Amino acid sequence: MTDAADLRRRTAELLATHPPTRRPAPPLAEGPAGPHLWSDTDRLDFLRARFDAGLAWVHFPEGLGGLDAPRSLQAVVDAELAAAGAPDNDPGRIGIGLGMAAPTILRYGTEEQKQRFLRPLWTGEEVWCQLFSEPGAGSDLAALATRAVRDDNGNWVVDGQKVWTSSAHLARWAILVARTNPAVPKHQGLTYFVCDMTDPGVEVRPLRQITGEAEFNEVFLSGVRIPDAQRLGAVGDGWQVARTTLMNERVAIGGARSAREGGMIGVAAAAWRDRPELRTHDLHRRLLTLWVEAEVARLTGERLRQQLSRTLNSVRAGGTPTGQPGPEGSGMKLAFARLAQQISGWEVEFLGEDGLTYDDWTLRRPEGVDFTGREAGYRYLRAKGNSIEGGTSEVLLNIVAERVLGLPPEPRTDKDVAWKDLPR
Numbered sequence: 002m003t004d005a006a007d008l009r010r011r012t013a014e015l016l017a018t019h020p021p022t023r024r025p026a027p028p029l030a031e032g033p034a035g036p037h038l039w040s041d042t043d044r045l046d047f048l049r050a051r052f053d054a055g056l057a058w059v060h061f062p063e064g065l066g067g068l069d070a071p072r073s074l075q076a077v078v079d080a081e082l083a084a085a086g087a088p089d090n091d092p093g094r095i096g097i098g099l100g101m102a103a104p105t106i107l108r109y110g111t112e113e114q115k116q117r118f119l120r121p122l123w124t125g126e127e128v129w130c131q132l133f134s135e136p137g138a139g140s141d142l143a144a145l146a147t148r149a150v151r152d153d154n155g156n157w158v159v160d161g162q163k164v165w166t167s168s169a170h171l172a173r174w175a176i177l178v179a180r181t182n183p184a185v186p187k188h189q190g191l192t193y194f195v196c197d198m199t200d201p202g203v204e205v206r207p208l209r210q211i212t213g214e215a216e217f218n219e220v221f222l223s224g225v226r227i228p229d230a231q232r233l234g235a236v237g238d239g240w241q242v243a244r245t246t247l248m249n250e251r252v253a254i255g256g257a258r259s260a261r262e263g264g265m266i267g268v269a270a271a272a273w274r275d276r277p278e279l280r281t282h283d284l285h286r287r288l289l290t291l292w293v294e295a296e297v298a299r300l301t302g303e304r305l306r307q308q309l310s311r312t313l314n315s316v317r318a319g320g321t322p323t324g325q326p327g328p329e330g331s332g333m334k335l336a337f338a339r340l341a342q343q344i345s346g347w348e349v350e351f352l353g354e355d356g357l358t359y360d361d362w363t364l365r366r367p368e369g370v371d372f373t374g375r376e377a378g379y380r381y382l383r384a385k386g387n388s389i390e391g392g393t394s395e396v397l398l399n400i401v402a403e404r405v406l407g408l409p410p411e412p413r414t415d416k417d418v419a420w421k422d423l424p425r
Contacts, residue, residue, distance in 0.1 A: 003059070003070035005077045011054060011068075012081040019050045021086045044088045048124040051082075057090075057123045061107065065119050073307060090125045093369040097168055098122040098129035102176050104249045109193070109234045109242050118174070118195070130172035131250075132163040132196060132220055133243065137425060139165070140393045142178075142247075143187045143240060144423070147222060149179035149194065157181075157194065157232070159202075159225040165390070169205045169218035170366050172198045176246060177227075178239050183421040190420055191239030195231040202226070211382045213362040216370065250391050251334035252305065259299055265344045265380060266295035268373050272348060284351050291344050298336045305329055328404035331397040338387035338394055341372070345381040352377055 052066045056078050061067025106118055121127040138145035147161025159179050175196040182190035202225035207215030234242040349356035359378040388394040402408040415423055
C-alpha cells in the first residue's frame with residue numbers, strides 16, 4: 002500500500018526531473034517559492050508528467066493518473082507541489098471534468114475511453130461540460146426529451162436542447178444523457194454518451210444571469226452524430242450512469258476540502274474584523290451561528306471524504322465494488338447552498354451601502370465562478386444559483402428523506418408509464 006513517505010519520494014522525483022521553471026515576474030505573480038511564471042508549454046509538460054507519475058489523483062488506478070492509494074493522501078502530494086511552486090491544473094476551470102466526467106468514465110468507460118479521455122481532462126487540455134438539464138426537464142431530469150436514434154451504421158443521431166450548461170462555450174467534450182427508447186418508463190429509456198462539442202450540429206448560445214455574466218449556456222443539438230464507441234454504459238442504462246455523475250457532482254459542489262474559516266465564511270469574518278464601525282450585537286450573534294454551521298459542514302465534508310476513502314480501500318480488499326458517493330453527498334450540497342446564501346446575505350447587510358456596489362455588469366463569458374475574489378454583491382447574486390445547480394434543494398431534500406432517513410417515498414404516478422404517454 003502506498004503511504005505518505007512513498008508519495009513524498011515520488012513527488013521529489015517528479016520535481017527533480019521537471020523542476021519549476023522560474024523567470025522574472027511582476028510582483029503580483031509571487032508564489033510560495035518566490036517569483037515565477039510558467040509558460041503554457043512548460044506547465045503542460047509538467048502536468049502530463051505528474052499524471053504519468055500517478056500523482057494526479059492518487060486514488061485512481063495505476064496508468065490512469067493514480068497509484069491505487071487512499072484518497073486522503075492526495076493532500077500530501079498537493080502540499081509538496083505547492084511548496085515547490087509547481088503549477089496546478091486550474092481546477093476551477095475544469096471542475097466539471099474533474100468532479101463529474103472523470104469518475105463516471107472511470108466507472109463505466111471502456112479501457113480505450115479511459116486512456117483517451119482521462120489524461121487531457123486532468124491536464125486541462127480538454128474542457129468538459131454537462132448536457133443534462135432541459136427546458137422541460139430540470140428538477141425532473143429523467144423526463145428529458147432529447148432523442149438519440151441509431152442509424153444504419155450503428156451510431157447515434159441526436160436532436161434536442163439542453164440548458165443551464167456551464168462552460169459549454171469553452172468545452173471540447175460533453176457528458177450527455179439522451180432518450181433512446183420513448184416506449185418504456187422515463188428512467189429506463191435513457192442512454193449516456195460523450196458528445197463532441199466541435200460537431201457542426203452543436204450550437205452554443207449564452208444565457209445571461211442575474212450576475213450580468215453568461216456563465217451558463219443553452220445548447221442546441223441538431224443531427225449530431227455520435228459514434229457508438231462514445232457511449233458510456235449499456236443502451237438504456239443511462240439513468241444509472243447519470244446517477245453516478247450526479248452523486249459525484251453534489252460531493253464536488255458541497256464537499257470540497259477547505260481550511261477552517263475558508264471560503265465564504267472566511268470572507269465574512271474578515272469583513273467583520275476590518276470594519277468594527279459597522280458591528281452590531283445582532284450581526285455578531287448571526288455571524289457566530291454561521292461560523293459554527295460552516296465549521297460543522299466543513300468537518301462533515303471531511304468525514305464524507307474519509308468514508309469514500311475507506312470504501313475504495315474496501316473495494317481493493319475484495320469488498321463491495323462501489324467506491325462511489327452515496328446519497329449523503331446530497332446533504333452536503335444542501336448545506337453548502339443554504340450556507341452560501343445565508344452568509345452572502347449577512348455580508349451584504351453588514352456592509353450596508355458598500356454591499357450594494359457591483360464592479361461591472363458587462364456581459365462576459367467567464368471561465369469559472371469566483372466566490373471569494375469578487376465583491377459582496379456578486380457573491381449575494383451568484384449564491385442564488387446554488388440551490389438550483391447540481392440538483393434543486395427541494396429534490397435533494399426528498400433524496401435525503403428517502404435514502405438517508407428511510408422515510409416513505411412520495412407517490413409517483415408516472416413511475417410505470419411509458420415516457421411517450423406522459424403529459425407534457
